[in-house]
Amino acid sequence: MTALLSFEKVTLRRGGRLLFEELDLALGPGEALHVSGRNGSGKSSLIRLAAGLLHAERGRVERSALALADDKLALDRELPLKRALRFWSRPVDSAMDALGIAYLAEVPVRLLSSGQAKRAALARVASSGAPLWLLDEPLNGLDSDGAERLAALVKSHLSSGGATLIASHQPLAGECRQLALGQ
């Protein structure tokens, strides 16, 4: 089994502060990892490191093709939602359906509520076709229906051989390995 994401003795320091040291981590197909920890413990930094947007001070990170949803929407605000999503990937209908935002297809992105915007960011990830999903605080702004839809989406992604790394300070539904930072 080849890992979709692996950390080998990774040390990350941000702004002079050591966030984690010699961290080993491997995420294979069908696996989900829930990164928890208090505010400022480095959850988002770990996600950005996994995405290749930050570089480790020491150690090695290897990753497959991935998709990231963090607190930045990355969708053109003046466009209708469906067109904005289609900039990143072509078939977006099933992902929009899965997150319950198909009815927003013609609504400009700037008019979405924060929960709808979160669903849109998750739809961007779900439609990417990437085997590795990195989700940074995916439950922020989601209502209970949104959280259920996300759990179902992650479950089907895992069963089709994908992997998911979720950073969240909230408990998650479903089978997940746990990694607690800042202890």
Place this chain on the structure above:
Amino acid sequence: MIGALIARDLRRAFTGAAWLPMAFFLLVAALMPFAIGPDARLLSAIGPGALWIAALTAALLPIERLVEPDRADGVLDQLALHAMAEENIAAAKIAAHWLTFAPLLLIAAVPASALLAMDGPALGRTELALAVGTPGLAALAVAIAAVTAGLPRAGSLAGLLLLPLAVPLLIFGAANALLLEAAVSLLLTAGAPFVAGAAIRAART
């Protein structure tokens, strides 16, 4: 992905802010007769230089929308995750910016030359020099937009950075030294993607 990014930037510019620099360019050109006086001979003598100054100041206006909104909204991050090198992102942004900036500027130069009592041949020479110089100016604008993205008061800082660096373009352009203008423009266009790409990477937090 490069083509899609260029098309997206073109759409965003033409549905909004692309017209602003042109209006500003015309306004600066229109100020000249008020400041210098209506002497046609004097106006036509300073006309080409005045158009270049108007073009340079107009080039400052779009800087804040070139890179910063995409950085703040995570678009640059997502492009990187789609395996697009930061240099390619910058090159696409330069191409899109030049395509929105230069054609409108060249069109606006026609009424502006009339305001400055320039004759046909003088207008032709200035249009040619502007056409040769604008790729360099657009590349410089994108590089400086990337360097200042995310900084406080980025707009003012960008002006302080761009105007001195654009002086060679201004000198050779206003003097109609086309080969030297082309050389400077080429140098800026070739170098800017690397500067802007490094700046985009360095701005990641």
